[in-house]
Amino acid sequence: MEESSEQQLDAKSKVTSQLIDFEWKLGMAVSSDSCRSLKYPYVAVMLKVADHSGQVKNKSFEMTIPQFQNFYRQFKEIAAIIETV
Amino acid sequence: MLLDLSEEHKEHLAFLPKVDSAVVAEFGRIAVEFLRRGSNPKIYEGAARKLSVSSDTVQHGVEGLIYLLTESSKLMISELDFQDSVFILGFPEELNKLLLQLYLDNRKEIRTILSELAPDLPSYHSLEWRLDVQLASRSLRQQIKPSVTLKLHLNQNGDHNTQVLQTDPATLLHLVQQLEQALEEMKTNHCRRVVRNIK
Numbered sequence: 001m002e003e004s005s006e007q008q009l010d011a012k013s014k015v016t017s018q019l020i021d022f023e024w025k026l027g028m029a030v031s032s033d034s035c036r037s038l039k040y041p042y043v044a045v046m047l048k049v050a051d052h053s054g055q056v057k058n059k060s061f062e063m064t065i066p067q068f069q070n071f072y073r074q075f076k077e078i079a080a081i082i083e084t085v
Numbered sequence: 086m087l088l089d090l091s092e093e094h095k096e097h098l099a100f101l102p103k104v105d106s107a108v109v110a111e112f113g114r115i116a117v118e119f120l121r122r123g124s125n126p127k128i129y130e131g132a133a134r135k136l137s138v139s140s141d142t143v144q145h146g147v148e149g150l151i152y153l154l155t156e157s158s159k160l161m162i163s164e165l166d167f168q169d170s171v172f173i174l175g176f177p178e179e180l181n182k183l184l185l186q187l188y189l190d191n192r193k194e195i196r197t198i199l200s201e202l203a204p205d206l207p208s209y210h211s212l213e214w215r216l217d218v219q220l221a222s223r224s225l226r227q228q229i230k231p232s233v234t235l236k237l238h239l240n241q242n243g244d245h246n247t248q249v250l251q252t253d254p255a256t257l258l259h260l261v262q263q264l265e266q267a268l269e270e271m272k273t274n275h276c277r278r279v280v281r282n283i284k
Contacts, residue, residue, distance in 0.1 A: 027232070
């Protein structure tokens with residue numbers, strides 16, 4: 001039983017990357033080169049991911065509030081399903 | 086400095102005296118157009134039919150002309166050197182004059198086109214910016230922290246690249262001051278002297 005769960009962990013780390021850190025911030029854009037007066041809130045996320053060789057890469061992206069709400073909904077769904085497993 | 090034309094090149098150019106000068110002038114126009122926009126093989130076929138020769142012959146003639154013009158322009162050879170280089174080909178005087186005029190008329194533009202070849206490092210294309218206020222982060226709530234997000238568009242060998250950067254206003258000010266200082270250097274006596282001597 002122990003052996004098989006250890007194998008499962010190994011299989012995941014050899015194939016996929018590992019999420020090391022999830023940083024976020026909430027900001028509001030107030031002005032840009034194309035539009036001087038803005039009131040644009042956004043969520044900026046920076047993921048720290050380590051590939052199977054251990055090399056860490058940063059991936060950052062931004063989401064509008066509606067995009068973030070969709071993002072959040074996905075995780076709520078994942079959490080709900082995990083409860084049933 | 087005389088041009089060093091290969092035997093193959095001379096053979097290709099040997100087609101030119103066989104047609105009349107209006108045709109050579111047209112070939113010259115095609116040659117420069119091809120330098121501007123790239124070659125179009127269909128043009129060779131049309132011309133070949135009209136002149137009753139193979140399209141290869143036309144192609145070699147035009148390409149020979151292109152190479153003659155680019156090499157002369159690249160090296161910026163003098164009128165006299167151009168005339169002497171072409172003299173070796175044994176063409177009639179009228180054709181030599183035509184070729185010289187073709188060179189002199191187009192030299193500047195060809196040099197501009199040649200200067201655009203082989204850019205090495207990424208170069209500036211455009212800059213987009215956005216002024217943000219950070220309101221909260223995972224580690225700190227209730228903030229009001231201004232920052233500037235920059236999207237730098239770069240060109241390299243025809244490829245387009247973007248780099249997104251973020252900084253605070255104080256660092257941006259410092260960046261602007263550094264760039265202004267770099268431009269100021271151009272006005273110093275030392276730089277002025279060097280540039281004067283190159284010209």
